[in-house]
Amino acid sequence: MKRRGDKDMTVILSVRGLKKYFDVTEGWWKKEKQYLKAVDHISFDVNDGETLGIVGESGCGKSTTGNLIMQLLEKTEGEIIFQGVDLSTLSKQELRKKRAEMQMIFQDPFSSLNPRMKVFDIIAEPLLTHLNLSSERLKEEVLSLMDQVGLDRSYIHRYPHEFSGGQRQRIGIARAIALKPKLIICDEPVSALDVSIQSQILNLMSKLQKELRLTFIFIAHGLPAVKYISDKIAVMYLGKIVELTTKEKLFSKPLHPYTEGLLSAVPLPDPMLRNKKEGVILEGDIPSPTNIPSGCRFHPRCPHAQEKCKKEEPTFIAHEEEHYVACHFPLKEGVGVLEK
Numbered sequence: 001m002k003r004r005g006d007k008d009m010t011v012i013l014s015v016r017g018l019k020k021y022f023d024v025t026e027g028w029w030k031k032e033k034q035y036l037k038a039v040d041h042i043s044f045d046v047n048d049g050e051t052l053g054i055v056g057e058s059g060c061g062k063s064t065t066g067n068l069i070m071q072l073l074e075k076t077e078g079e080i081i082f083q084g085v086d087l088s089t090l091s092k093q094e095l096r097k098k099r100a101e102m103q104m105i106f107q108d109p110f111s112s113l114n115p116r117m118k119v120f121d122i123i124a125e126p127l128l129t130h131l132n133l134s135s136e137r138l139k140e141e142v143l144s145l146m147d148q149v150g151l152d153r154s155y156i157h158r159y160p161h162e163f164s165g166g167q168r169q170r171i172g173i174a175r176a177i178a179l180k181p182k183l184i185i186c187d188e189p190v191s192a193l194d195v196s197i198q199s200q201i202l203n204l205m206s207k208l209q210k211e212l213r214l215t216f217i218f219i220a221h222g223l224p225a226v227k228y229i230s231d232k233i234a235v236m237y238l239g240k241i242v243e244l245t246t247k248e249k250l251f252s253k254p255l256h257p258y259t260e261g262l263l264s265a266v267p268l269p270d271p272m273l274r275n276k277k278e279g280v281i282l283e284g285d286i287p288s289p290t291n292i293p294s295g296c297r298f299h300p301r302c303p304h305a306q307e308k309c310k311k312e313e314p315t316f317i318a319h320e321e322e323h324y325v326a327c328h329f330p331l332k333e334g335v336g337v338l339e340k
Contacts, residue, residue, distance in 0.1 A: 013046040018078035038064040040239035051216040053230030060236040066185040103176040107188040109168035113160040126178045145174040166197035186218045238297045245323040255330040
């Protein structure tokens with residue numbers, strides 16, 4: 001599977017039939033176990049050097065997906081194939097080596113850094129773990145990484161509490177790129193930052209992606225950020241991917257009613273456009289992942305639901321080229337926003 005216009009693009013990560021069920025049965029006397037279906041049979045490919053955005057409401061399973069790919073959680077079922085290797089088949093020692101090529105940027109820049117470690121020690125930690133460098137070479141590498149992420153070299157002996165949120169996230173990014181990984185999972189890396197700082201971090205990530213040929217999985221619930229940095233976008237709902245396509249198609253012609261609802265909720269800065277904007281409002285709360293509705297799991301909130309939607313679960317299929325959707329009645333004309 002190759003990205004449009006790039007004949008040399010190859011698949012670096014392939015996820016097939018991935019499931020993660022948590023046993024939430026209460027009481028030893030219960031005969032039938034109850035499971036929370038956090039991720040329920042999802043499949044996708046990520047090409048080398050591109051960004052796949054994963055978006056959805058809180059509790060949809062997007063962060064769990066990232067943790068499963070990083071092997072921070074044990075899958076219930078499915079395959080996670082990274083550079084041709086099924087990660088679940090690796091021994092602990094083999095996985096440790098493979099993790100040098102897979103890194104993660106966390107949501108909270110305050111809790112993801114050890115408050116007792118200085119900047120030098122935080123950035124140097126992965127280098128010390130995986131490489132055998134002299135003290136002089138180690139310092140050169142750390143200083144070079146600080147330059148790459150826009151941190152002043154004089155900060156090298158400071159502690160995390162002495163920095164702003166944006167600066168802390170830059171430290172986290174420096175740590176993530178230290179080993180020159182192939183894949184970085186970005187778990188809502190800008191959601192805890194001010195809007196002005198968000199744009200700076202997104203610009204930095206785009207710059208590093210081009211310079212280092214990084215592959216990103218960008219997990220977020222903010223559609224503008226996802227649109228800015230992603231090549232393809234997967235929309236998740238209750239553990240399922242309901243739509244997957246290029247960002248251009250998703251924002252100009254969504255096919256799934258849930259995607260339409262997410263796009264309708266995006267505020268537009270121009271009052272004139274805001275008044276003309278038509279869309280749908282998603283009503284009701286997300287059902288419990290321990291009690292998923294029959295048929296299409298979105299049908300209780302869908303304004304277009306029909307009787308078939310209540311009984312039959314839709315198949316995730318290609319509706320048109322590079323546009324996959326799980327819906328019995330895909331939209332003919334969606335709500336397009338954020339065109340520029």
